[in-house]
Structure formats: C-alpha cells, structure tokens
Amino acid sequence: MKSPIRVVISGAAGQIAYNAIFRLLSGDVFGLDQPIHLVMLEVEPALKFLSGVDMEITDCAFPCLAGRTSTCDQLVAFKDADYVILFGAIPRGPGMERKDLLEKNKSIFEAQGKAMQEVAKPETRVLVVGNPANTNALILKKYATKLLPGHITAMSRLDHNRCIGQLAQKFNVTPGQIRNVFILGNHSGTMVPVLCHAELDHKKIIDQIDKEWMKENMQIVRQRGTKVIEARGKSSAASAAEAALDHMHDWYMGTPEGEIVSCSLAAPKDNKYGVPEGIVFSFPCISKNGEWVIQPLDVCEVLKEEIEKTIKDLLDEKKLAFNE
Numbered sequence: 001m002k003s004p005i006r007v008v009i010s011g012a013a014g015q016i017a018y019n020a021i022f023r024l025l026s027g028d029v030f031g032l033d034q035p036i037h038l039v040m041l042e043v044e045p046a047l048k049f050l051s052g053v054d055m056e057i058t059d060c061a062f063p064c065l066a067g068r069t070s071t072c073d074q075l076v077a078f079k080d081a082d083y084v085i086l087f088g089a090i091p092r093g094p095g096m097e098r099k100d101l102l103e104k105n106k107s108i109f110e111a112q113g114k115a116m117q118e119v120a121k122p123e124t125r126v127l128v129v130g131n132p133a134n135t136n137a138l139i140l141k142k143y144a145t146k147l148l149p150g151h152i153t154a155m156s157r158l159d160h161n162r163c164i165g166q167l168a169q170k171f172n173v174t175p176g177q178i179r180n181v182f183i184l185g186n187h188s189g190t191m192v193p194v195l196c197h198a199e200l201d202h203k204k205i206i207d208q209i210d211k212e213w214m215k216e217n218m219q220i221v222r223q224r225g226t227k228v229i230e231a232r233g234k235s236s237a238a239s240a241a242e243a244a245l246d247h248m249h250d251w252y253m254g255t256p257e258g259e260i261v262s263c264s265l266a267a268p269k270d271n272k273y274g275v276p277e278g279i280v281f282s283f284p285c286i287s288k289n290g291e292w293v294i295q296p297l298d299v300c301e302v303l304k305e306e307i308e309k310t311i312k313d314l315l316d317e318k319k320l321a322f323n324e
Helices: 015-025 044-060 074-078 098-119 133-143 157-171 211-232 238-253 301-322
Strands: 005-010 036-041 065-071 083-086 125-128 152-154 182-184 192-194 261-266 280-288 291-294
Touching: 005 015, 005 074, 015 036, 015 044, 015 238, 036 044, 036 074, 044 065, 065 074, 074 098, 083 098, 083 238, 098 133, 098 301, 125 133, 125 238, 133 152, 133 261, 133 280, 133 301, 152 280, 157 182, 157 211, 157 238, 157 261, 182 261, 182 301, 192 211, 192 301, 238 261, 238 280, 261 291, 280 301
Parallel strands: 005 036, 005 083, 036 065, 083 125, 125 152
Antiparallel strands: 152 261, 182 192, 182 280, 261 280, 280 291
16 A cells, blocks of 8 residues: 655635545545545634534545644644645735735745745645745745755646637537647736647647637636636636646646646746746646656747736736845
C-alpha cells in the first residue's frame, strides 16, 4: 500500500472547497490506491462550519481517507504538506478597487508564504485559486523561496475548460473530443484564449473557426465568471472546483501524450512568449514526472497585441501589490 500524502485545502469551509473535497477523497484526483491525509485550513470564525464538513466526510466513509486535520494554524496546516490548494482569499466587494483587493490579499498570501517557508517541504506543490490568483501566487513565491521552481502555480484551468466547452458547443461534440486549446496571460479580463492548435478528434480545426467567432469566444471566456454571478447570484463554485481538481490530477498523474493544458507559473528567462521573467503567467504546458513543462508553441499573429495587454495587466498588478 502507498504511503499517505498530505493534501491541504485552505478556505475549506467555502463553496469551492465544498465542491472539491468530496471528489478529492473519492479517488478522482490521486487515484483509488493513494491514501490521503486531508488538512482543512480555515480562519477561526469558520471552524464551526468546517466541523459540519468534517461530519459529512466521516459519513462518506471514503476508502482512501487515511486521516484528517482541521486547523486555523498555518504552521500546522503546511507542515510536511505534499499538495496545497489555496481556495481561501478575500473576494472583491462592492466599491472595492483592484488596489484594495490586492492589498487585502497580500497580507494573506504573505503570511501563508512565510508559514510555508518555515515548515513546508521544498517539494510541496501549490495551486493558488483565490483571486487575483496570478499575483497572489507571485506574493506567495516571494516569501516561500524554499519551494522548488515551478511548484507554485496559479489556476488558469477554469478558463481553459470554459474555452473547451465553447468549442464543444460550436462543433456539437463532447468536450472530451476537444483538446490543445490554451490560455495565455492573467486570470482576468485580459486573458488570451489561443485556438490555433485546437484539435477535434486529434485533427486541427483552426481552419473551421472564423475570426469573428474567435473574437466572440474570447469575450465569452473572459466574461464568463461575471455572467455566472449575474445568473445565479454567486460566483462559480462547481466549475472552479472541477478545474482545480483537473489541474492537480494532471500534475500528479501527468498529461496524456500529445495533450496540452493551461497552467500559470513563474515565467522563465527568455521564454518564447516574451513574458518578463518571474511574473506568474498562464502558459501551454504538459505535466511529466510531477513537473510542469512550458511548451514553445507558435501563436496567431492577430493575438500578439492581446498578449501585450495581458502582460501589462500583470505588471500593473505587481506594481500595486509591491508598491513599486
């Protein structure tokens, strides 16, 4: 039998975590043969709500649940963690400026980064979901310097999945028949969905997609989160959880041969996409042996201006976050 892995969920009493935890423990992410010690991290006022989640976990009798810990102490949560999913963040409220949101979340991710620096393993793999995810990951990276390069990531898989969903609807096929779309840039209104390598049943389909539809798709994917809030009165929860689990599954299991997915991580020096070194940017990636590998792919010329905009967006966020 495999040794248990420690999986940490922050914001564990929240809606996204609630949609993720039970699938995580059912074996969908790490496999039915991989025991999990689940660590649920919450702020102290939410521990009562978290106790209800804990009861439900007991009642599910998951075969791969090797143990669990509920805590509001980050040093307890991150000690010897193998995988960390950071759902917890302060959401943008009415009248809140972007600068205010960044400032409030900076303190959260600075504290988490310092805690990881103190007690986490260098091999700990982290996914930041709480928004603004890319810059929150950048803040975390500044303080958790002991973590290995590429082990602090931010989620762009939701945008990736949304793009696949739109193409599946357009071609009237199942989403599983579509692959190799990817997202460049920030998880914001400047993200750039790239379709020039998209495949349907392993055949490229860019010649069947006109420029007008590409523009419409870009706006749909960019605005999807807002539209969900307008329709249901709450932000995306199930789809965000699904995307986070997809990200962790591929990180652990590896991506299928020939398949590209989207992952946000610190831009390496002299990358093909002209992204300044260090900012956390969504790239086309494969996962192999537990590491994300950026793929140097050509991008449609028409998207170059959009890529410059999303780079500027991330640099502006960085300046606000670090008072540069």
